[in-house]
Amino acid sequence: MHPTSLLFGSTLVLVPAIINAAPAPLMLASEAITTAHLSSLDLSQYSVSEKLDGIRAYWNGQQLQSRSGYPISAPPWFTQGWPATPMDGELWIGRGRFAEVSGISRSYKADDRLWRQVQYRVFDLPAQPATFDQRQRALQRLLEQIDQPWVSIIEQRLLGSQKQLEAYLAQVSAEGGEGLMLQRRDALYHIGRSSDVLKYKQYQDAEAVVTGYQPGSGKYEGMVGALRVTNDAGQQFSLGSGLSDAQRRDPPPLGSRVTYRYNGLTAGKLPRFARFLRIRLD
Structure with a gap:
């Protein structure tokens, strides 16, 4: 496996030259919904979280992988002590800093100084044969065991009305966020595009x-x-x-x-x- 170079903006990034990597086994959201779609949803059946503008990262129990299945070269300390349990989350630095975290995560040789600012924000346990609500409780227990400040769960909210949802979207957008994710609370985790996971943005x-x-x-x-x-x-x-x-x-x-x-x-x-x-x- 030899590195190849890619130009990302003005930064030259080295990545492993891997051919035909298999995509990570992830559950993906359907297309973004609009305000017109909300009237057909029973919002009490959904958990709502901020959609982070970061890099999707799958922990397969041994290594971090991108959504496309390529290995992410994180420093050894970043994943030290992580369990064999697969986790689904996002590598994130902050709102509006997608380009930075993308460059860091795609570098063939991890820069320890840059990785110190990266968080792993986890939102699911793909291998758990349980509903989303049950998986969230199991995830909370798992992250308490990991007990690392750069690893945390993404906050889930229960919103009772369209008005509350739109107010939350307006707040997140005003603060520089990308939008919201709606996850059906009784849904099992299954690979591929799913109508159980929805994106809601101002565009x-x-x-x-x-x-x-x-x-x-x-x-x-x-x-x-x-x-x-x-x-x-x-x-x-x-x-x-x-x-x-x-x-x-x-x-x-x-x-x-x-x-x-x-x-x-x-x-x-x-x-x-x-x-x-x-x-x-x-």
């Missing part, structure tokens, strides 16, 4: 694969004007808005996954006002 987002580039013009002459992408529904469209000058000079590679934000759908069912948000490096 919608989704992922797509980069399939090509449109050349820039004017001030973007000689750079990328827009990315050509295909989303998970098989729809093809362009993403130009949201790209920085640095990203136009050195765009996300073909085949990479990117996150885009949008505001509803057009009459043709395409994302409206689609805007590049970030490259998905996990």
Whole structure:
């Protein structure tokens, strides 16, 4: 296994050159819901937490892995004493610091100084054959045994009304947070996309694969004007808005996954006002 280099923003990051890594066995949220969807939900059946803007990290009982299944080179002290029990969580530094934690977690050689600011915020126990509420109680007991200040559970709230949910979203967004996660309390953990896990944000987002580039013009002459992408529904469209000058000079590679934000759908069912948000490096 030999390292290869990737340019992440202005930082050169070394990662293991692993071919065909199997994705981590994680439960993933369905597409983001809108306010219009809330009326059909019984909110008493859901736990609500802040959606952290970090790197999804799966502890398989021996090693941390990214969502894509690649090993995360954390310092030995970071995971020392962790149990053989699989854990699902997020590597996080703070709100609005996704780029920093992404660069740290993808570095082939762990920088001890940088890792000192990273937290592992845990929200589930994938191997537990129990409901989400039961898994949360088991997780709390497990983290008490681990007893490390950089490892903690993500707070879950029970909100009784749409008004309370919208107020919580407004508070989190005003403080620089990304949004909320709604987890059905009686749901078992199962791998793949699930309607038992919902995202609720002030905007919608989704992922797509980069399939090509449109050349820039004017001030973007000689750079990328827009990315050509295909989303998970098989729809093809362009993403130009949201790209920085640095990203136009050195765009996300073909085949990479990117996150885009949008505001509803057009009459043709395409994302409206689609805007590049970030490259998905996990």
